[in-house]
Each structure stands twice: as C-alpha cells, then as structure tokens.
Amino acid sequence: MxxxxxxxxxxxxxxxxxxxxxxxxxxxxxxxxxxxxxxxxxxxxxxxxxxxxxxxxxxxxxxxxxxxxxxxxxxxxxxxxxxxxxxxxxxxxxxxxxxxxxxxxxxxxxxxxxxxxxxxxxxxxxxxxxxxxxxxxxxxxxxxxxxxxxxxxxxxxxxxxxxxxxxxxxxxxxxxxxxxxxxxxxxxxxxxxxxxxxxxxxxxxxxxxxxxxxxxxxxxxxxxxxxxxxxxxxxxxxxxxxxxxxxxxxxxxxxxxxxxxxxxxxxxxxxxxxxxxxxxxxxxxxxxxxxxxxxxxxxxxxxxxxxxxxxxxxxxxxxxxxxxxDTESHIDANGIIEANHFKGTILFENVRFSYVNNEEVLKGISFKVNKGETVAIVGATGAGKSTIINLINRFYDINSGEIKIDNKNIKEYTIPTLRKNVAVVLQDVFLFSDTIYKNIVLDKKISLDDVKVAAKEIGIHEFITSLPNGYDYNVKERGVMLSSGQRQLIAFLRAYVSNPSILILDEATSSIDSYSEQLIQDATDKITQNQTSIIIAHRLTTIQKADKIIVMDKGLIVEQGTHKELLEKDGYYSNLYDMQFKKEAS
Structure with missing residues (x-):
C-alpha cells in the first residue's frame, strides 16, 4: 500500500x-x-x-x-x-x-x-x-x-x-x-x-x-x-x-x-x-x-x-x-480511406519497431511484396518474423519508417478496412466455445452452403463432416475438442471464406500428424494461388514454391531471392537450409 x-x-x-x-x-x-x-x-x-x-x-x-x-x-x-x-x-x-x-x-x-x-x-x-x-x-x-x-x-x-x-x-x-x-x-x-x-x-x-x-x-x-x-x-x-x-x-x-x-x-x-x-x-x-x-x-x-x-x-x-x-492504449485511428479490396502490393521501408523501449526487434528492414506473389520469410527464432504479421495488421504501430499497401501508408486506411482485407492464420489458433460453423464465419453474413463450398475447394469438407454433428460440432473452450492440426484447418477455412486481399500464414506443422499436414499443405496451395501471400515458412515445400524468400536474422533482412538464387550464394540461407531443411529433403 x-x-x-x-x-x-x-x-x-x-x-x-x-x-x-x-x-x-x-x-x-x-x-x-x-x-x-x-x-x-x-x-x-x-x-x-x-x-x-x-x-x-x-x-x-x-x-x-x-x-x-x-x-x-x-x-x-x-x-x-x-x-x-x-x-x-x-x-x-x-x-x-x-x-x-x-x-x-x-x-x-x-x-x-x-x-x-x-x-x-x-x-x-x-x-x-x-x-x-x-x-x-x-x-x-x-x-x-x-x-x-x-x-x-x-x-x-x-x-x-x-x-x-x-x-x-x-x-x-x-x-x-x-x-x-x-x-x-x-x-x-x-x-x-x-x-x-x-x-x-x-x-x-x-x-x-x-x-x-x-x-x-x-x-x-x-x-x-x-x-x-x-x-x-x-x-x-x-x-x-x-x-x-x-x-x-x-x-x-x-x-x-x-x-x-x-x-x-x-x-x-x-x-x-x-x-x-x-x-x-x-x-x-x-x-x-x-x-x-x-x-x-x-x-x-x-x-x-x-x-x-x-x-x-x-x-x-x-x-x-x-x-x-482512462487508459489511453489505442492505436491511432485517424485513417479515412475505406478500401473494399486491396490490389495486394506491400512495401516495408526502413521499418524499425520495439516491443520494449530501447530493445529493437526490427532494425530498419525494407522489402516489397508484389501483387499475387507468395513470399516466404525464414530465420531463427526471435529473428522478427512474427512481428511483421503483427505490424501489417496494426496490432502494434512502428517506431519509424513506413508500411504501405497499394502505395498508401497503412495508417491512411481505417482499421476495420485494413483488417477486413488482411486474413491471418496464426500458429497458435484460437477457437471460441461454439460450433465449427460459427468459428468459421465469426458472425459474418456467410451462409452454411457457402462455407461448405469453400471447405470442398480447399479439401477439408470431408474432415469436418466426419466429426459428430459436422459443422454444428461444438469445439468447447479454445477448441480443446480438436487437435492442433484440426484447429489450423478450421483457421485456414476461416481465412479463405473471408475473401481477403492479402493472406498471411504462420505455417507451423511441426507438431501435427501427417494426414493433417497434407491437408494443410493442400489448403495452403489452394488459398495462396494468385493471392498476395506472406508465409512464415517452417517446411521445405513452402520455401521451394515461394516466388521470393526473405531471410531474417536478429531483426535484419540478411538475404532475399528465390530458393535457387539463395542456395547459389552459399550464405546465411544456405547454412540455414543445410541445418533445418536438408534433412527433410533427404
């Protein structure tokens, strides 16, 4: 006291x-x-x-x-x-x-x-x-x-x-x-x-x-x-x-x-x-x-x-x-642009960010994602990969630099508009204590028939109908009635039915069974097709299919290029590939 x-x-x-x-x-x-x-x-x-x-x-x-x-x-x-x-x-x-x-x-x-x-x-x-x-x-x-x-x-x-x-x-x-x-x-x-x-x-x-x-x-x-x-x-x-x-x-x-x-x-x-x-x-x-x-x-x-x-x-x-x-802890919502759909170009210009003062997580990074590209981000734990996801959605505001979507600073867009057009599938999927259908649509006006069509398109309809009561199956608190792989499949469908302009995936499949992994891989291929996508890569297949790979280390971008180009450089990515991905390839 x-x-x-x-x-x-x-x-x-x-x-x-x-x-x-x-x-x-x-x-x-x-x-x-x-x-x-x-x-x-x-x-x-x-x-x-x-x-x-x-x-x-x-x-x-x-x-x-x-x-x-x-x-x-x-x-x-x-x-x-x-x-x-x-x-x-x-x-x-x-x-x-x-x-x-x-x-x-x-x-x-x-x-x-x-x-x-x-x-x-x-x-x-x-x-x-x-x-x-x-x-x-x-x-x-x-x-x-x-x-x-x-x-x-x-x-x-x-x-x-x-x-x-x-x-x-x-x-x-x-x-x-x-x-x-x-x-x-x-x-x-x-x-x-x-x-x-x-x-x-x-x-x-x-x-x-x-x-x-x-x-x-x-x-x-x-x-x-x-x-x-x-x-x-x-x-x-x-x-x-x-x-x-x-x-x-x-x-x-x-x-x-x-x-x-x-x-x-x-x-x-x-x-x-x-x-x-x-x-x-x-x-x-x-x-x-x-x-x-x-x-x-x-x-x-x-x-x-x-x-x-x-x-x-x-x-x-x-x-x-x-x-x-009385706590003032809101993101500055001064944006006035309401975009129904983004073309999908993303630009980071000398972005610096820290969760804690004087402890920078991103140290002046710059990169560009073109419309329709799939960009994979790789790097050791703590390199700053997940932070990029948080910044694009404005969960946090950057310290300096600029983030642009379609050549406009993301602060110029209204926050609802921004988040409506950017779908995120996180590694740790959160589900509410409700039915699968309601966890997918999250009270948006999307019919059950439309959800079923989308589920068939990305190959997970059969998995959902195999559950008791199918789309009406109650997953309980935090989705405890489903495995981690099943929860991630639900998150993929949730992102897909929202018809986003930009898709961001934290593609973590290390702790799931091979059947769910294959479903997730098929779903990833489907929803990233002709779609501006950023994927935090954990698997070799994702890296090889990406249009561009961004390699991060300690808050900096150390290399950029295709899988083949980066291997030929024999640098950081080549060493990371040898340690983390070569075993998988073999």
Whole structure:
C-alpha cells in the first residue's frame, strides 16, 4: 500500500459514478423521494406510541388506544410498501448503471493495443469487468441511498426528540459525537483494508486463471507442489486482508453497542428520577419514546458505518474500473480511406519497431511484396518474423519508417478496412466455445452452403463432416475438442471464406500428424494461388514454391531471392537450409 493519506470518501470518483445516474433520472428521483418518506415514517411510529401511552393507556381510554394502534398499523403498511419500492428501484438503478459501465469498459478494452494485453494479467482484467463492477451496483443499491435513509432518519429523530423533551435529548446528543468520531476512525481504517482485499482478490484471480490455462505445463514439469505453495502464499495474503477488516468490525461494533446502552441507561435513570420526584413534566410515554427513538438515532449510525464500507468498496472498485477506462492504449485511428479490396502490393521501408523501449526487434528492414506473389520469410527464432504479421495488421504501430499497401501508408486506411482485407492464420489458433460453423464465419453474413463450398475447394469438407454433428460440432473452450492440426484447418477455412486481399500464414506443422499436414499443405496451395501471400515458412515445400524468400536474422533482412538464387550464394540461407531443411529433403 502507498503511504498517501487515505480519504474516507474519494469525492472525484463518487461524482463520476453519480454522473451515470443522469440517464435514469426518474428512478433516481423515486429512490430519493422514497428515502425521504422512510425517514419520516420511521420516526412517526414511536411518536404515536408516546401518545398511545400518555393519552390512552395512562387514562384508560380504550377507543383512543384502538385508534392509535390502528394508525400505527396503517403507518407500518405504508412504510413496508415504501421500503419495498425503495429497495427495488434503488437496486434496479444500480444494475442499470453497471450495465452501462460494463459495456463502456468492454468496448474500451476491445480497441486496446496488443501491448496492453501483453503486460496485463487476464485474471485481473476479468476481476475489473465482473467483480469490481458488481461492487459498483452495491454502491447504489446498498450504499448511497441506504445512507441517505439513515442520515435523514437521524436528522428527523434529533428534531423530534428536541421538540418532545430537550432535557432527555441532550443525553443522546452528548453520546452522539463520540459515536460519530469512532465511526470516522472505523471508516478510514476499513477503506485501507478494503483496498488491500481487492488487490489480493485480483492477484488470486490472476494466479488461478494463469495456472488453470497452463495446467498441462504444471503437471508436465511436476510443479504441483511448487504451484500449491505459491497459491498458499497468495491465498494466505487474501485471508489476512479480510481478517484485518473483520478485526476493525470486531472493535467498532462492541464500542457502538456499549455507547448506545449507556445512552439508554442514562435516559431511563434521569427520566425515571424526574417522574418519581415529580420535578418536571416528563412522562412514561416520553421515556418509551426516547428508548425507541434512541435506537433510531444510534442504530442507523452503526449501519451507516457498515453501509459506508459498501459505499467505499464501490468507490475502490470504481477507481479500478476508471483506471482502465482512462487508459489511453489505442492505436491511432485517424485513417479515412475505406478500401473494399486491396490490389495486394506491400512495401516495408526502413521499418524499425520495439516491443520494449530501447530493445529493437526490427532494425530498419525494407522489402516489397508484389501483387499475387507468395513470399516466404525464414530465420531463427526471435529473428522478427512474427512481428511483421503483427505490424501489417496494426496490432502494434512502428517506431519509424513506413508500411504501405497499394502505395498508401497503412495508417491512411481505417482499421476495420485494413483488417477486413488482411486474413491471418496464426500458429497458435484460437477457437471460441461454439460450433465449427460459427468459428468459421465469426458472425459474418456467410451462409452454411457457402462455407461448405469453400471447405470442398480447399479439401477439408470431408474432415469436418466426419466429426459428430459436422459443422454444428461444438469445439468447447479454445477448441480443446480438436487437435492442433484440426484447429489450423478450421483457421485456414476461416481465412479463405473471408475473401481477403492479402493472406498471411504462420505455417507451423511441426507438431501435427501427417494426414493433417497434407491437408494443410493442400489448403495452403489452394488459398495462396494468385493471392498476395506472406508465409512464415517452417517446411521445405513452402520455401521451394515461394516466388521470393526473405531471410531474417536478429531483426535484419540478411538475404532475399528465390530458393535457387539463395542456395547459389552459399550464405546465411544456405547454412540455414543445410541445418533445418536438408534433412527433410533427404
């Protein structure tokens, strides 16, 4: 935790949250009016009890007693209906607001640079979108409006007490500042504690998300005990944060209860002696009234402390959510050109790029891909091959230089236009938990018949129909029901049906069976035919068929040419070929 002074309530975040209620002004007004009515109705019943005791029971007037009891019953019904309306409307308002905030947050995240997700924990982002925003709903439904009810109830109670018997009112008003001070200390301490709770909860979510996703690695490398120990430490920190919060509650509520009991004891002692001594006009009804009204004065204050914590948790959650909403991590989308189709010429001119400052991945590379050409990029791991894919799609923006498509800087195109015309098949294929058909079309208006025709054209229709339910087969989360080769075939078809102007393939076939490899090779030959294509080459067949080969090493292009030309140079490519591809050829 930082050493900054902790505010009991961050007004800046509070005001920002309240702005979202403007859209639901009617619900806000109804909740506010209900809060005012509840404060008056709560004090009315003890006041009627005073009259029932002093003007009916004391004088043995049965009709008046029935009248007061009936009136109290009717007030109880009105209060119950008002409370129902208040709770329903206040919570409905809260959920309407979090729906809007969640949509704003998710829309904002959809346009983040890839670099933001590279540096962020998935578990923590999930916590922001789900758990933290739920806390904001409680801010409205169980925090803000409930506190208004309690504060108004206390205010009305103080006014009515003073009117009924100012001497007895003084007793409560002397105890009240002490309880208010204790409440303030409690609120400040708990805000620090709740921040720690939310931090540890986010860490816990992030840890679990990452380990569940990578459970095969955990088990493969016998890390069960190590990961269990790490989880124990994180879980223990989360527990300690909550225990610290519980400690503050355990200290505050007994203190509040003792102070309340002292106030009630003093009222009975002082009022009782006044009646016995017959020194004032104090009545038994007034004492009963003050016993009830004291509860309405002190109990709301104790509840305010609890509800203030709900309010604070909503504020803390709001801080975290607004931190993401305020994050400027978007690709500059200033392009205005909307191209329906690219001719397919790609030009890199002295392009420099780094994922991390001062650590260049591309060090001033230049090359050209002509319309309809198939260009293979080869090189050792870390040479910068995959980075080229990311830059053409503008997942990242370059540090300097220029990337052009059809002789126009890619920044001049709108991002949707650019990405619509460039199809990418990555080595690690991601599929959603849905049917094969929906994973292929991704909600584009492409009919199932058209998808089947495309599947037949690239030779994978038979593979899909062999699966249970064929195109309606649900691949489950991340496509776990399919092999890596099958997932890549689905990705090939997904790229093919989108009818792209430019095709980029990360042609990784090292970990798949020979049948899938042959299907992928046939699909590659089909979809790259007369198509501007860039292929990160892993197989000899791709290299030999390419119109041009770009050889990369440590962020630089060291050689360019055809397969035959590069072998004749007896340079970097020739050595790479001997090490990586000659064995395959033999």
């Amino acid at each position: 930082s050493n900054k002074k902790v505010k009991a309530l961050d007004l800046k975040v509070f005001k920002r949250l309240m702005k979202y209620s403007k859209k639901y002004r009617l619900q806000f007004i109804i909740a506010l009016v209900s809060a005012v009515l509840l404060s008056g109705l709560a004090v009315a019943r003890p006041y009627l009890l005073l009259y029932a005791i002093d003007f009916a029971i004391e004088v043995k007037d049965k009709p008046k007693l029935v009248y007061f009891i009936t009136l109290m019953f009717m007030l109880l019904l009105v209060e119950s209906f008002t409370r129902f309306s208040f709770i329903f409307i206040a919570n409905q308002l809260g959920f309407n607001i979090i729906k809007d905030i969640r949509m704003q947050l998710y829309k904002h995240m959809l346009n983040f640079r890839m670099s933001y997700f590279d540096k962020s924990s998935v578990g923590q982002l999930v916590t922001r979108v789900i758990t933290d925003i739920e806390r904001i709903a409680s801010f409205f439904g169980q925090g803000f409006f409930m506190i208004i009810v309690d504060l108004l109830t206390m205010l009305v109670a103080i006014i009515v007490m003073t009117v009924v018997n100012w001497r007895l009112a003084i007793i409560n008003l002397v105890i009240l500042p002490i309880l208010v001070y204790a409440t303030q200390l409690f609120q400040k301490a708990v805000k620090v504690s709740f921040k720690e709770v939310r931090l540890q909860a986010a860490n816990l979510n992030g840890f679990i998300q990452e380990r569940v996703t990578g459970m095969n690695i955990v088990q493969l490398f016998n890390r069960e005990k190590i990961e269990y120990k790490k989880f124990y430490d994180i879980n223990n920190k989360h527990k300690k944060a909550w225990v610290k919060t519980v400690l503050y509650y355990s200290i505050f509520f007994p203190i509040a209860e003792v102070l309340t009991s002292i106030a009630l004891g003093l009222i009975v002692w002082y009022g009782g002696f006044q009646i016995i001594a017959e020194e004032t006009q104090t009545t038994i009804g007034e004492i009963m009234f003050f016993i009830m009204i004291s509860q309405m004065l002190f109990r709301p204050l104790r509840q305010i402390a609890d509800k203030f914590n709900t309010l604070q948790m909503g504020i803390v959650a709001g801080e975290r959510v607004f931190e993401i909403i």
